[in-house]
Amino acid sequence: MDDRLALRLLDSPTARVSLHAIVAFVAVFLQGASAGVMFFIARAPGWERVRLIALIALSAALYSSVDFWFYVNVDNLPLRALLVQVNVAVGALHASAWMRFTFSDASGRVRSMPRWTQVLAIGAPILALLAIPFGVMVDRSQMVHVQVPWLGLDERTYGLSPFGNGLVAVVLGVLSVSLVQHIRRMRRGEPGAAGIVAGLTIFLLFFIEEGLVATGVIEFMYLASPGYVFAVLPLTVQLLQRFVDDARRLAELSARLTTEVEARTVERDKARESLVEQQRLAALGRLAAGVGHEINNPLQYLLFHLEELRSTLGPEYGVAIRDSLQQAIDGARRIGRVVTSLRAYGARSERFTPLNLHDVVQAALRIASPQLRHRVRIRTALHATPLVMGDEGQLVQMIVNPLVNAAQSLAALPEGHDAIVTVTARTTDDGQAELLIADNGPGFDPAVLPALGEPYVTTRAHQGGTGLGLFVTRGLVEAHGGTIALENATGGAVVRIRLPAAPPTQVHAEPVVRASSEKLPSARVLVVDDEPALLAVMQRALGRMGHTVLLAPNGRAALALVEAQPFDVVVSDLMMPEMSGAGLASALADRHPALRRRLIVMTGGAVTPEDEAFLAREDVVVVNKPVSLSDLDAAMRRVMEAA
Numbered sequence: 001m002d003d004r005l006a007l008r009l010l011d012s013p014t015a016r017v018s019l020h021a022i023v024a025f026v027a028v029f030l031q032g033a034s035a036g037v038m039f040f041i042a043r044a045p046g047w048e049r050v051r052l053i054a055l056i057a058l059s060a061a062l063y064s065s066v067d068f069w070f071y072v073n074v075d076n077l078p079l080r081a082l083l084v085q086v087n088v089a090v091g092a093l094h095a096s097a098w099m100r101f102t103f104s105d106a107s108g109r110v111r112s113m114p115r116w117t118q119v120l121a122i123g124a125p126i127l128a129l130l131a132i133p134f135g136v137m138v139d140r141s142q143m144v145h146v147q148v149p150w151l152g153l154d155e156r157t158y159g160l161s162p163f164g165n166g167l168v169a170v171v172l173g174v175l176s177v178s179l180v181q182h183i184r185r186m187r188r189g190e191p192g193a194a195g196i197v198a199g200l201t202i203f204l205l206f207f208i209e210e211g212l213v214a215t216g217v218i219e220f221m222y223l224a225s226p227g228y229v230f231a232v233l234p235l236t237v238q239l240l241q242r243f244v245d246d247a248r249r250l251a252e253l254s255a256r257l258t259t260e261v262e263a264r265t266v267e268r269d270k271a272r273e274s275l276v277e278q279q280r281l282a283a284l285g286r287l288a289a290g291v292g293h294e295i296n297n298p299l300q301y302l303l304f305h306l307e308e309l310r311s312t313l314g315p316e317y318g319v320a321i322r323d324s325l326q327q328a329i330d331g332a333r334r335i336g337r338v339v340t341s342l343r344a345y346g347a348r349s350e351r352f353t354p355l356n357l358h359d360v361v362q363a364a365l366r367i368a369s370p371q372l373r374h375r376v377r378i379r380t381a382l383h384a385t386p387l388v389m390g391d392e393g394q395l396v397q398m399i400v401n402p403l404v405n406a407a408q409s410l411a412a413l414p415e416g417h418d419a420i421v422t423v424t425a426r427t428t429d430d431g432q433a434e435l436l437i438a439d440n441g442p443g444f445d446p447a448v449l450p451a452l453g454e455p456y457v458t459t460r461a462h463q464g465g466t467g468l469g470l471f472v473t474r475g476l477v478e479a480h481g482g483t484i485a486l487e488n489a490t491g492g493a494v495v496r497i498r499l500p501a502a503p504p505t506q507v508h509a510e511p512v513v514r515a516s517s518e519k520l521p522s523a524r525v526l527v528v529d530d531e532p533a534l535l536a537v538m539q540r541a542l543g544r545m546g547h548t549v550l551l552a553p554n555g556r557a558a559l560a561l562v563e564a565q566p567f568d569v570v571v572s573d574l575m576m577p578e579m580s581g582a583g584l585a586s587a588l589a590d591r592h593p594a595l596r597r598r599l600i601v602m603t604g605g606a607v608t609p610e611d612e613a614f615l616a617r618e619d620v621v622v623v624n625k626p627v628s629l630s631d632l633d634a635a636m637r638r639v640m641e642a643a
Contacts, residue, residue, distance in 0.1 A: 024068035027225040031061035034236050041239070052101040052108050053235045059094035060228035063087055067225045074155065081158045084214070085137040087224075088167050089128035091207070094228070095174035096121040098200075102178040120177070124170050137164030144216045160214055168211050175204055192241070195234035203231035296336065296604030296625035297529075301537040303332045303626040308541060336626040352480070353616075354387040354502045355395065357425050357433050363392070364399035365423070368407075375407045376419040376439070383426040385433040386501035390480045398476040399423075399435065402495040405470065406439040409493070413441060428498065432482075437495040443488040522546045523568035523640065528558040528584065529602075530576045538571070541629055555579025559587055562595065569636050570595060574603035574611060582614040598639040602627060 038054035041047050070083045099121040105112035113121065131137055142159035160168065179200045186193035206227025212218045306329045313322060365378060372378060388395075403421065410419035424436040470486070473495075477484045482499040525547045527538045532553075539549045550567075552558035554576045562570075570588070574581040581601050588596035597619075604625040606612045615622050623635050 021068055021071040024064050024071055024225045027064035027229055028061050028068060030229055031057050031064060031232055034232055035061055038236075038239065041243070049106055049108050050239060052097065052104070053239060055097040056094065056101060056235060057232045059090060059097055060232050063090045063094060063228055064225045066090060067222070077156070077158065081135070081138045081140065082132075084157065084160070085128075085132045085135065085164070088137055088164060088171070089125060089132060091171045091224075092125040092128040092167065092174075094231075095171045095178075096125050098178040098231075099174055102181050117177070120174050124167075124174055127170075128167050131163070131167070137161060137167060139164075144214060146213060146216075146219050148219055148221065157214075159216065165211075165215065172204065172207065172211075175200065175207070179204065192234070192238040195237060199230045199232075199234035203227045206230070294604070297531045297534055299332060299335055300602075300604070300626040301531070301534045303329065303336070303628065304537040304541050306332060307629050308537075308544070311544075332626060333628075336624075352389040352391055355390050355392055357385045357388055357395075357435065357499070358382045360390075360392060360395045361399060361423055361425060361435070364396045364403065367396060368400045368403045371404050372407050372421070375411050376421045379420060379422040381422065381424040381426075383424075385425050385427050386431065388433050388480070388499040389502045390499070394476045394479070398473050398480075398497070399437070401470065401473045402437045406437060406441070406493070406495075410439055410441045431501050433499045433501060435497040435499075437497075438489065438492055440492040443493045444486060446488070521640075522548065523636070524548045524550070524566065525636070526550050526552060526558060526561060526567045526570045528552045528555065528570065528572035528576070528581070530554060530573065534573075545629070545633065555581065555584035555587070558584055559591075562588070562592060567595060569598050569600065569639060571600045571602055571632070571636075574601055574606060574615070580611070582611060585614070585620070597642065600632075600635050600639060602632075 035054050035057035038050050038057055042050040042054055066083050066087045070080055070087075073079050073083075099117055100108065100110060100113065103113040103117045103121075104110065110118060110121070128137075137160060138158040139161040140158050144157055144159045146155045179197065182193050182196045182200065186197050206223040209218070209220065210222045210224040210227075213220055213222055306325065310322070310325050310329065313325070361380070361382060365372075365380075403423075406421045407419075410417070410421070413419060418440070420440050422436070422438045424438070426434050426436075428434045474484050477497055477499070480499055482497060484498075485496040487494045487496060525542055527535060527542070527549060528551075529535050529538070530553055535551045535553070539551055542549045550561055550565075552561055555572070556579045558570065558572065559579075561567075570584075572581045572584055579587075581603070585596060585599055585601070588599060600621050600623060601615070602623050602625060603615065606615050614620060621635060621639055623631060627635075
């Protein structure tokens with residue numbers, strides 16, 4: 001093909017029409033692709049409003065599609081007249097989509113728009129669509145001939161009628177209202193508003209240009225199709241920017257979630273370890289109760305034998321022998337106190353009772369003694385304090401933990417340092433019981449102090465510390481309605497625990513046995529225990545006191561004796577085969593309620609929760625093994641006088 005032939009083809013009407021069709025086709029492709037992507041994205045949760053942007057892009061693509069058919073049908077004037085009217089209606093739909101995007105809420109509902117914007121958004125496209133069948137938007141008596149020689153344009157079509165020009169003006173007005181609203185948002189600094197204003201402004205200028213060309217005011221190329229690209233472009237850019245921002249936030253959230261999952265996994269593992277530790281402590285408590293029972297039974301008849309031996313010593317025995325015997329009795333009682341403390345430490349009764357804080361401190365010191373004795377010197381200043389409501393075992397543990405922590409902290413000091421732990425009990429100005437556990441060591445690490453008491457926070461990780469001691473202590477204190485404070489004072493660390501005083505309605509005076517020089521009247525006593533040695537020593541000891549004593553190895557045998565003959569008092573062990581002390585109490589309550597009120601339960605420790613609940617009842621008289629003869633005598637006097 002030579003150059004002259006190419007120039008003739010480019011100058012032909014077919015070539016000129018193809019050039020306009022290509023521009024329209026490119027516009028259709030860009031706007032249609034944007035609409036498809038937007039409709040797809042709008043399916044995602046939280047992106048529902050993108051549907052409005054997709055409608056704007058779809059109406060723009062529809063307008064360019066009509067333009068494409070307009071340009072490929074150069075000689076079909078009736079069809080071109082119809083396509084002009086269709087495009088006016090499509091332009092009205094496009095303006096309506098802009099109005100809805102601009103004035104509706106996040107859901108895009110038409111009802112959320114102001115009433116006047118609803119009228120414009122719905123009325124303009126309906127009016128244009130209804131006018132198409134009647135063909136009133138074009139004036140077939142007027143022909144518009146567009147000639148632009150340097151662009152190769154030479155086109156003819158019917159001009160718009162006054163009604164058509166009015167509809168175009170309405171469409172421009174609707175678009176202008178949206179533009180003004182976005183200008184206001186741009187002035188307020190809303191993100192993306194400036195791009196929308198720029199795109200709408202260019203589009204309106206191109207739309208006005210096409211209207212002026214269509215009315216013959218100016219002769220130039222129709223620019224509405226590429227103008228729609230500028231209208232959709234800022235929305236597409238804004239959408240992509242939001243997509244990028246959301247993707248970045250999603251990546252950050254994903255990284256944070258990964259970190260949180262790892263942290264929660266570590267916490268779960270530590271919580272599992274803590275649960276195992278709690279189960280181990282619970283097992284230790286049950287073991288302590290069982291061991292206490294096994295120790296207290298032989299300790300009971302050991303103590304009775306020692307007391308019996310002391311009472312039978314004649315004046316011919318010297319002071320040294322009597323002192324040795326007294327020391328043996330004191331040693332046996334000390335063993336009993338240690339076992340009782342262990343039993344209290346392992347107990348986890350949920351029933352709070354009024355407790356003397358001094359007794360709790362002494363029990364805690366006995367528990368912690370093996371870890372304190374060779375490390376620190378203990379000083380106590382136990383001033384008057386009110387009774388507190390609590391669980392004895394939990395309060396003991398609450399004190400043992402900071403005592404052991406203080407001893408371990410002082411053990412790291414150089415040799416020659418006089419390590420001292422001071423335990424102070426006193427009453428605060430507002431009537432609470434306050435306990436101070438202070439040491440003369442280096443104090444708490446200031447960097448860790450604010451977090452101490454939280455799980456797994458420890459200053460002794462290098463020594464195997466788990467960070468659970470103070471955490472458990474804080475939980476126990478709070479469970480008792482108290483507060484705990486960790487402080488650094490001059491010359492060491494201080495753990496300050498405050499517990500509320502027991503309400504007056506909860507403080508019951510302990511039954512007081514009246515001091516009497518009169519001998520307890522002779523009574524018929526039934527002793528029930530599964531330890532033969534203990535039965536023998538009890539029979540001998542109570543017999544020396546003038547009582548008639550019968551023995552039974554378990555609750556069933558005791559019931560058989562009760563049915564056969566009367567008794568004044570029943571002294572029964574708690575844990576026995578066949579029928580326990582609790583079972584015996586229940587049977588007596590049914591058959592012999594008067595004797596049930598004169599039942600004394602002598603126990604070396606409860607192992608099961610049911611036994612613990614039984615011992616906690618107010619109608620159960622309990623003496624803990626090892627019990628002295630004087631204490632047993634006092635308990636018998638109490639139940640007999642009460643009856």
